[in-house]
């Protein structure tokens with residue numbers, strides 16, 4: 001199979017869908033890889049690195065889309081790419097179809113085979129191609145929090161770990177899933193006094209077992225959160241109710257019981273945020289202040305660390321890409337339920353219920369389109 005890797009063209013997207021080592025792996029399996037010139041530059045991988053791995057370099061995206069059997073991308077295709085995607089071409093990337101009718105209709109029109117990273121799902125219902133970005137955002141959250149707690153950045157002027165004789169900063173983590181667990185681990189590593197709130201007692205039991213001594217677990221309810229807020233220097237929002245808007249665990253009136261100059265990092269901003277006063281911001285302008293509390297609500301936090309994010313993402317995507325390339329998409333979908341769940345559009349038909357429901361478009365079972 002010929003696998004094509006175009007350069008990402010969405011604004012501020014510096015990740016790339018395949019590493020040189022990934023190209024080498026696919027080539028070893030008998031495939032050909034073509035990478036657009038400079039596709040890896042934003043993540044610090046040069047064309048020379050890809051050439052050494054055995055890939056060819058193409059100067060334009062047109063060359064890649066015109067010839068590749070499978071396109072590997074990071075972000076959903078945008079307008080300029082719609083026309084280049086061909087009938088029967090596999091496109092393996094993040095699509096987030098439910099967020100855009102235009103994209104859904106464009107991919108239906110192209111009759112491509114759209115396999116979406118975000119809906120590839122394991123038997124335990126975990127989403128293996130979303131987890132790496134949650135890990136990155138979770139580990140970044142205390143790092144950003146620590147930065148904005150500095151006086152010159154607008155914060156209280158407090159060091160997360162403190163020093164002997166001063167006591168550590170207080171960190172609250174709302175939600176103890178992938179983001180929350182990673183955030184708590186890093187904040188604890190800094191030496192902060194960390195409290196994780198979750199409403200799942202089984203999750204709290206697990207966290208209590210694995211977290212270091214400076215992490216406390218608490219059942220999530222308004223009473224306990226209100227009691228903890230006056231002592232917090234940093235609050236990290238990491239709640240998720242799948243398929244729904246995040247619940248507002250901190251309402252606007254609760255900001256008044258927080259310390260002046262404290263910081264909130266709401267990672268769950270992409271689902272509306274679990275802090276009522278949170279609204280999406282960008283890396284160019286990441287923060288704003290409400291009632292004396294500094295808010296950091298960047299919707300694509302992993303974008304700030306594209307090298308790490310690319311490594312984390314491609315570690316997870318490569319085995320699926322190899323399987324699709326080796327078996328062909330039909331056999332890969334028939335034999336691997338995780339890949340089958342990733343199929344969202346094929347031959348102009350929607351095969352993912354959530355997407356058809358989002359736009360009232362007809363739904364087709366995978367079995368009805370791949371016999």
Ligand SMILES: NC(=O)c1ccc[n+]([C@@H]2O[C@H](COP(=O)([O-])OP(=O)(O)OC[C@H]3O[C@@H](n4cnc5c(N)ncnc54)[C@H](O)[C@@H]3O)[C@@H](O)[C@H]2O)c1
Pocket residue numbers: 131133134135137174175176177178179180197198199200203220238239240241247249266267268269270271298299300301302
């Ligand atoms: N901003 C970014 O760049 C970025 C990057 C990655 C992920 N995210 C977002 O971060 C959020 C968390 O993702 P995740 O992968 O950790 O999800 P997850 O499903 O692993 O964890 C969510 C946790 O929230 C808990 N929860 C649900 N309701 C709660 C409540 N009322 N109180 C306390 N806890 C509650 C759940 O029990 C679960 O443990 C998602 O919205 C995700 O999209 C954002």
